[in-house]
Amino acid sequence: MAPRGKATENAEGGDQAAPRRSTRIAGIPQPAAAAAATKPAPKKAAAGSSKKRAVEDGDAKAESSAKKSKASSPAEVAEDAAGIIEIGGSLPDLTLKNEKGEDIQVADLAAEKGVVFFLVPKADTPGCTQQACGFRDIYPDFSSHNFEVYCLSADQPTAQAKWQTKKELPYPLLSDPKRTFITALGAGDGGKTKRSHFIFAQGGKLVDKKIPVKPMDSPRLALEFIKTLQEGEP
Incomplete structure (x- = not known):
């Protein structure tokens, strides 16, 4: 009788085990399958995000290109150069x-006479001395045409006074150590001064400039322009 009961238990256990295997497989969704069923498709989301980034990058490039185009336009260039005194500009x-x-008020220098500013890189150096002495030698001609002459440099007043005495320069020298006026004239060059000269008519309007100019040519060219200017006046 015992073997039969054991066989019966085994048979019953087998009958019970078969439905349980069927239930696990067919009746209960597996966690991985459920997650896969509810998770958004990653490729589509990535594609949409990439498309959005591409549009934004395209807009940014277009805006950058527009800015570069605007910066290179004549109007923009003129605005950038507004700090430099051009022909027709004022002191x-x-x-x-x-x-x-x-103290010297630059704007007042041309109130009664025309003004010539000649710019030198450094006082009491060979080329600058040649230029300064050239203006000294024909200084009376400038005075007779109602023009005053000024030497402009970044040297300190003490260095200019010593040079003036040494070379007997008959005109004033203006000190511009920060190169504020020099830069406004367009003669500032990375912490240096370009040899040049600028002519302002009576009243303070810029009528001529030579930049750069050779030391020996500067005085002669300045005087020739003034004579031509006055010959053309009514």
């Missing part, structure tokens, strides 16, 4: 020191 409202250390 700026600046205060500089002369060789005596006195």
Whole structure:
């Protein structure tokens, strides 16, 4: 009788085990399958995001290109150069020191006479001395045409006064150590001064400029222009 009961238990256990295997497989969804059924498709989301980024990148490139185009337009270039005095521009409202250390109002210098500013890189150097002495030698001709002459440099007034005395320069020297006026004239060059000259008519309007210019040519060219200018006046 015992073997039969054991066989019966085994048979019953087998009958019970078969439905359980069927239930696990067919009746209960597996966690991985459920997650896969509810998870959004990653490729589609990535594709949409990439498309959005591509559009944004395209807009950014278009905007950058537009800015570059605008910056290179004539109007923009003219705006960038607004700080430099061009022909027809006026003397700026600046205060500089002369060789005596006195304050000089630049805007007032052409109130009664025309003005010639000749710019030198450094006082008492060979080329600058040649230019300065050239203006000295024909200084009376400038005076007779109602023009005053000024030497402009970044040297300190003491150095200018010493040079003036040494070379007997008859005109004032203006000190512009920060190169404010020099830069406004367009003669500033990375912490240096370009040899040049600028002519302002009576009233303060710029009528001529030579930049750069050779030391020996500067005085002659300045005087020739002034004579031509006055010959053409009514």
